[in-house]
Amino acid sequence: MFDENYMWRCLQLAKLGESYVSPNPMVGAVLEYNGKIIGEGYHHKFGEAHAEPNAIKSVVDKELLKLSTLYVNLEPCSHFGKTPPCADLIVRSGISRVVIGTLDPNPKVSGRGQKILQDAGIEVITGVLEKESRELNKRFFTFQEKKRPYVMLKWAQTLDGFIDLKRKDVSELPLQISNAITRQLTHKIRSQNQSILVGANTVMLDNPSLTVRNWSGKSPVRVVFDRNGNIPEHFHVLNNQVNTIVLTSKPKPKTERIEYVHLDAQTNNIEFVLQKIYERNIHSVLVEGGARLINSFINSGLWDEANVEVSNQILGNGITAPEIKIPPCNFKLIENHKWLYYKRI
Numbered sequence: 001m002f003d004e005n006y007m008w009r010c011l012q013l014a015k016l017g018e019s020y021v022s023p024n025p026m027v028g029a030v031l032e033y034n035g036k037i038i039g040e041g042y043h044h045k046f047g048e049a050h051a052e053p054n055a056i057k058s059v060v061d062k063e064l065l066k067l068s069t070l071y072v073n074l075e076p077c078s079h080f081g082k083t084p085p086c087a088d089l090i091v092r093s094g095i096s097r098v099v100i101g102t103l104d105p106n107p108k109v110s111g112r113g114q115k116i117l118q119d120a121g122i123e124v125i126t127g128v129l130e131k132e133s134r135e136l137n138k139r140f141f142t143f144q145e146k147k148r149p150y151v152m153l154k155w156a157q158t159l160d161g162f163i164d165l166k167r168k169d170v171s172e173l174p175l176q177i178s179n180a181i182t183r184q185l186t187h188k189i190r191s192q193n194q195s196i197l198v199g200a201n202t203v204m205l206d207n208p209s210l211t212v213r214n215w216s217g218k219s220p221v222r223v224v225f226d227r228n229g230n231i232p233e234h235f236h237v238l239n240n241q242v243n244t245i246v247l248t249s250k251p252k253p254k255t256e257r258i259e260y261v262h263l264d265a266q267t268n269n270i271e272f273v274l275q276k277i278y279e280r281n282i283h284s285v286l287v288e289g290g291a292r293l294i295n296s297f298i299n300s301g302l303w304d305e306a307n308v309e310v311s312n313q314i315l316g317n318g319i320t321a322p323e324i325k326i327p328p329c330n331f332k333l334i335e336n337h338k339w340l341y342y343k344r345i
Helices: 004-017 051-058 062-067 086-093 112-119 130-136 138-146 180-192 200-206 269-279 290-300
Strands: 028-033 036-042 069-074 097-102 124-125 150-157 163-164 195-199 219-227 244-248 258-262 284-287 305-310 330-334 337-343
Touching: 004 036, 004 051, 004 097, 004 130, 028 051, 028 062, 036 051, 036 195, 051 069, 062 086, 062 130, 069 130, 086 112, 086 163, 086 305, 112 124, 124 290, 130 138, 138 150, 150 163, 150 180, 150 290, 163 305, 180 330, 180 337, 195 200, 195 290, 200 219, 219 269, 244 269, 269 284, 269 290, 284 290
Parallel strands: 069 097, 097 124, 150 284, 150 305, 195 219, 195 284, 219 244, 244 258
Antiparallel strands: 028 036, 028 069, 305 337, 330 337
């Protein structure tokens, strides 16, 4: 027997590591004895202890471990990485039963952690809240199973379908669509993704920083299309403050935090950039570029979800917003702005 409530607690704990554990998955663990939680933990930060050792360490009376059940939303690891294998630690701790949300798709683990536990005589139950466990780590699963980063699209538009005024350069101020709350939410989304992608036109018009400022968390790796090498060196994306990848036909020597990747004229931009992101072990990319770049992802079918903010503004004329030809899965109102959520199945 098992109680799903403990797995829900694992998921709740796991999410506390969001924005800090990537490229590792978010994992939470709970130790239950006689209907009570005697220990719990989660993976706090990449390179630090995983959820299982944190949970085991938190137990005051270690003698209770052999009588307890460990709940964990992802299969315990079985290989040496930044930390020792969690499966071996569980065996040494004498825990008699382990309940797992979902198996790990990483070939280095994928069933091996489960086998180590079972070979040691530990009862293992898998697939408890599996859908929810996979959704929590959708970026990690997409990266492992589809061999590409998870692609999230994001833009804001007026009620009549425009994302900006028609402007010539950075001297002309952009249309302000988002409000204070939705701007904060955008920065939260940035912190949830390992990279952020824009085109040269967006950079030339907006000179954006593409960093996390209105939320807690790491700034994503900046990925910029600059085919012709037009972005001035004094622009924010080239300030060496955040790791940045520039895709260009005119590459320059690598600096401390800027990598230039050669972009051939015949290259399929979308597949090429996703491959380069994947090769660098980056599990997700937030596409915040202009309409043309976002439409390229939509038309190629290489996207996983989209977040679209719709204000009450009527512009009448401007840059037409991207279009997704499926209904949104969900929406909510934020300070009179609609926030539409799309998911590609």
